[in-house]
Amino acid sequence: MHEMSIAQSIFEIVQETLAKEDGVQLKEVVLEIGELVAVVPDSLQFCYTVLTEQTPYQGSKLTINIIPLKGMCKTCGHCFRIEKMWFSCPRCDSTDLDIMQGQELKISHLEVT
């Protein structure tokens, strides 16, 4: 289950970041996950909870913000929401696109006290 591998990476990044901060308590980890990325939020939540049990991060919340797929047409410049996985410009039908967002798999920020 690769959500466990991803949760492990999150855990390591959190550990690495907070090792430099003394006496802080982790409250929340906020993620940005793009619509195109094949991660199941519930599974990721579960894996994170399991990994943080009996660690200083036990009880911290994992918030997952799903980032919608958006493209920009390189032919006509139109920016648009990519709906139903149609990777073509709704204005001019061009398939020459830049994906502006929707491929993220990142930690946005941590909330600590």
Place this chain on the structure above:
Amino acid sequence: MSIVTLERKILKKNDEIAAENRKLFLEREIFTINLLSSPGSGKTSLLEQTLARLANHIQIAVVEGDVQTDKDAQRIAKYNIPVVQIITNGGCHLEAQLIQNALGNFDLNALNALIIENVGNLVCPANYDLGESKKVVLISTTEGDDKPLKYPAMFHVSDVMIINKMDLLNYVDFDVTTAKENAYRINPDLKIIETSCRTGQGIDQWMNWLYTQIKIT
């Protein structure tokens, strides 16, 4: 309450190791494929067809990724080429570190190409860059022509799509035109090759693409 801003890619560590692998492959001029599909689509069979036809002047090595057993590596070993089996013991995808570790088993100065047969899985491997030159995804005619729509991430990141088991077309409800339309919808730049490892259909086209890529590298 205070905020610690990170804006940090979760798979940054894997991406960094993948970049190291990629740099090494470029320096040594080794064309590398990440071969992907569901279990049973025919990755190992395609590899066997490839190795049987490979010209003598092309030196190739294979990395096999499986949850359990070295059965695939045993099949490949019959072709007298260097092969390493990675057993993931439950891991559903290969990662860049595993590939980096495996490279120590090969004489990289002697290689023109490396084919990595990933764990059979259309979901997770899409997220893990291994440092490859090209991603090749297989579907077979027994799987359904809507596969690209069901697994968009995998087809979006791939360079080549192979439709395998074309010899079974008369026995299944698989429409090749529909499958291609679905694939192009997700990735208009996909190169699509129709193959049968049984009859040999399309294998020449696949080999030609492979030779061209090795020559360019």
